[in-house]
Amino acid sequence: MAQPSNNAVLREQLSQYTPGGTLQLPDNGYRRVSVQLFGYTGHGKSSLINSCVCAVRDEDYQNVAGAGQTDGTNTLKRKQHALAESICIKDNQGFSTLNNNELLQACAQLRSLETERGDQWQDRLETIANLLPDHFSTPPTDFIVPVIVHSSTDKITQKREDIGRFIRKAYDITGIHPIIVITRRGNENTDRIFTEFGELGATHRVVLENYIENNQTRNEVADNLILKFLSRCIHEADRGIRMRENQDRQQILVTQRRAQIKEETDVQMEEKKKLENRVRELEQEREQKPEQELSRKRCSIS
Ligand SMILES: Nc1nc2c(ncn2[C@@H]2O[C@H](COP(=O)(O)OP(=O)(O)OP(=O)(O)O)[C@@H](O)[C@H]2O)c(=O)[nH]1
Ligand SMILES: [Mg+2]
Numbered sequence: 652m653a654q655p656s657n658n659a660v661l662r663e664q665l666s667q668y669t670p671g672g673t674l675q676l677p678d679n680g681y682r683r684v685s686v687q688l689f690g691y692t693g694h695g696k697s698s699l700i701n702s703c704v705c706a707v708r709d710e711d712y713q714n715v716a717g718a719g720q721t722d723g724t725n726t727l728k729r730k731q732h733a734l735a736e737s738i739c740i741k742d743n744q745g746f747s748t749l750n751n752n753e754l755l756q757a758c759a760q761l762r763s764l765e766t767e768r769g770d771q772w773q774d775r776l777e778t779i780a781n782l783l784p785d786h787f788s789t790p791p792t793d794f795i796v797p798v799i800v801h802s803s804t805d806k807i808t809q810k811r812e813d814i815g816r817f818i819r820k821a822y823d824i825t826g827i828h829p830i831i832v833i834t835r836r837g838n839e840n841t842d843r844i845f846t847e848f849g850e851l852g853a854t855h856r857v858v859l860e861n862y863i864e865n866n867q868t869r870n871e872v873a874d875n876l877i878l879k880f881l882s883r884c885i886h887e888a889d890r891g892i893r894m895r896e897n898q899d900r901q902q903i904l905v906t907q908r909r910a911q912i913k914e915e916t917d918v919q920m921e922e923k924k925k926l927e928n929r930v931r932e933l934e935q936e937r938e939q940k941p942e943q944e945l946s947r948k949r950c951s952i953s
Contacts, residue, residue, distance in 0.1 A: 658871060661878035665707055665885070666735045670794055673889045680900050683737045684888040685793040686881070689757055689817070690800035691810075692745025695834035697726055698861035699800055700740050705862060705869065706877040707734045712867035716742050719864060729760070738885065739793075749813040751918045757817065758914060761824045762907040763791040790900035794892055796884045797821040797829040803838040803858070807847050815851045824907070827891040828854050830883060836860040836876075855883060 670681035688696040697718035705712045715732060731741045743760070746753050799818070801807070807814055821829040831853045833844050841858055848856050859876040862869070895903065 658874050658878055661875075661882055662707060662709065665738060665878070665881055668735060668885050669737050671889055671892050673886055674893055676889065676893055676896065679892050679896065680790070680792060681794040681892055682792040683739060683794070684796060684885055685731070686734075686738070686740040686796045686798055686884050687760065688741060688743050688798050688800055689821075689829075690745060691749075691805070692725055692747060694745065694800050694802040694805065695832075695861050696745065696800045697742055698863050699832060699834065700732055700742055702859075702862045702873075702877050703734055703740055703881060704732060706874045707881065712862045712869065714864065718861075734881065738881070749810065749817060751921070754813075754817060754820065755911075755914060755918060758820055758824060759911055761795055761797055761821060762911055763793065763795065763904070764908060764911055790904045794888050795825050796827065796888050796891075797825055798832055798884070799829050799853075800832045800834060801844065801848070803833050803835045803841040803844045805844075806840060807844065807851075811847070811851065814848075818851055818853055824910075825891060826894050827887045828852075830855040830857060830880070830887065832880060833858045834861055855887065857883065 668684075670684055671677070671679050688699065690696055695718075697716035700716035701712065701714055701718055704710075704715050716730070717726065725745065726742050727744055729741055729743050731739050733739050746757075799814070799821075818829055831848045833841060833848070833856065835841070836858050837860065845856055845858060857876065857880045859880060860866070860873055862873065
């Protein structure tokens with residue numbers, strides 16, 4: 652079905668939306684679409700939330716998500732913002748390096764496996780223990796749409812492998828290709844970043860300009876790109892919901908939980924192995940040292 656392009660029509664479509672609605676699917680147990688933002692720190696996640704809130708509500712810009720705070724307190728906690736009755740958007744702490752720890756944390760979030768005490772997934776053993784009991788057994792009613800926010804000012808060359816790994820993971824978990832939002836539309840590197848994401852297999856790429864503190868004045872073109880992005884999110888969600896039509900949501904949760912436990916355990920084993928190897932190397936260095944010193948002394952005498 653063609654997506655509408657007029658701003659008023661787009662707003663109406665978003666406000667009337669119910670999960671499965673764009674494909675006229677029967678009730679599937681999902682009550683809301685949760686657009687979840689991921690990406691490196693400072694790339695515009697919170698600004699995108701501000702932009703979506705004012706564009707959808709057709710209201711003046713407000714910094715509801717706490718974007719662009721320069722005092723070192725960038726987003727540390729995940730916070731959800733309602734956009735319509737059945738659509739919300741969730742902020743997140745930015746990735747620093749997208750290492751194993753951050754990837755696992757993001758996977759848990761995409762699997763709707765979050766601890767009640769927040770998202771501090773530092774202690775692997777505790778995390779695994781938290782995943783075991785049955786208090787996670789109620790299947791979530793949110794359908795998750797993964798979104799990666801990336802600034803056009805930052806080339807992805809160095810981060811290719813990590814971003815590619817995250818894109819594949821997000822697809823494996825949610826069943827839909829993550830939508831890439833490239834911010835700072837006017838930057839000269841925009842086309843290049845767009846292509847680089849394409850090379851990583853990202854099929855849905857959106858380029859837009861966020862409303863920010865220094866650029867608060869709403870305009871139809873900027874609104875249109877933001878609203879079309881959200882429209883894309885609900886269409887992708889509905890495709891994902893259709894794919895899961897014949898699957899039991901309880902069973903999906905059990906499978907996701909098992910996969911998370913396996914990945915947590917694998918990473919723990921990998922870290923243990925690395926540590927053991929390092930200890931072995933240090934022991935070898937210590938054993939070799941006296942011999943090296945002796946031969947150096949011999950050389951200096953002769
Ligand atoms: N020119 C321009 N600046 C932007 C855009 N998006 C975000 N910014 C600026 O980039 C800076 C970081 O934006 P945030 O939205 O706080 O980034 P974030 O991804 O939420 O950062 P963390 O919470 O630290 O992960 C702020 O100074 C914003 O004003 C954009 O589209 N264009
Ligand atoms: Mg933020």
